[in-house]
Amino acid sequence: MKFAIALFSAAHAPSSRRALLFAQAALAGGHEIVRLFFYQDGVYSASNTIVAPQDEQDIARQWREFVSAHQLDAVVCIAAALRRGVLDSEEAARYQRSAVNLEAPWELSGLGQLHDATQAADRLICFGGP
Amino acid sequence: MSTLHVVSHSPFTDSRLDSCLRVCGSDDAILLCGDGAYGLRHPALLTKGVKVFVLAEDSLARNLPLPDWADCVDYPGFVQLSIDYDKVNTWL
Numbered sequence: 001m002k003f004a005i006a007l008f009s010a011a012h013a014p015s016s017r018r019a020l021l022f023a024q025a026a027l028a029g030g031h032e033i034v035r036l037f038f039y040q041d042g043v044y045s046a047s048n049t050i051v052a053p054q055d056e057q058d059i060a061r062q063w064r065e066f067v068s069a070h071q072l073d074a075v076v077c078i079a080a081a082l083r084r085g086v087l088d089s090e091e092a093a094r095y096q097r098s099a100v101n102l103e104a105p106w107e108l109s110g111l112g113q114l115h116d117a118t119q120a121a122d123r124l125i126c127f128g129g130p
Numbered sequence: 131m132s133t134l135h136v137v138s139h140s141p142f143t144d145s146r147l148d149s150c151l152r153v154c155g156s157d158d159a160i161l162l163c164g165d166g167a168y169g170l171r172h173p174a175l176l177t178k179g180v181k182v183f184v185l186a187e188d189s190l191a192r193n194l195p196l197p198d199w200a201d202c203v204d205y206p207g208f209v210q211l212s213i214d215y216d217k218v219n220t221w222l
Contacts, residue, residue: 001213014164025205128222129138130164
């Protein structure tokens with residue numbers, strides 16, 4: 001079974017952890033994740049400047065390690081990211097911003113990638129809210 | 131076409147669960163997770179007679195006893211539910 005997973009919430013929201021555990025369970029069950037799409041506040045999960053409190057789980061780091069370990073296609077919505085200050089080096093240069101906080105394995109791209117993923121997948125599963 | 135409705139908001143703080151129940155078909159099911167697990171204590175679910183699942187860790191974390199009209203699932207169970215039903219609609 002092919003899954004597309006869209007995440008709408010920041011890494012500190014419980015729903016982000018649920019999305020991660022769902023994605024891990026899907027791969028463990030022998031299924032395929034055609035794409036992870038990080039939309040709205042979900043783009044914060046891709047920021048490499050997040051510092052999690054020491055007594056809390058670092059879900060942003062766990063996302064990064066999970067995406068890297070399985071070489072997943074992890075797309076961050078570019079419009080949602082720009083308005084939240086999540087920039088890769090190309091966008092930081094384009095808009096003359098001093099900080100770059102998005103790098104591999106993440107990739108900035110458009111909403112069309114979510115549409116494309118839903119066409120390729122058997123199921124689209126969205127996570128967001130609390 | 132069957133739909134799995136995923137609800138993560140408490141029914142005691144907003145009306146998502148009520149809205150969900152209004153559109154819930156006879157082949158549909160509801161998966162409660164996060165604060166949505168408090169739906170186990172909400173009379174609306176009991177009277178509607180729709181199939182109800184709850185994410186085990188969320189009912190455990192909130193010490194909510196499992197009523198006989200609901201089943202609990204772990205994450206592999208969540209994945210399986212998303213396959214068993216034709217669509218998954220998350221009430222964001």
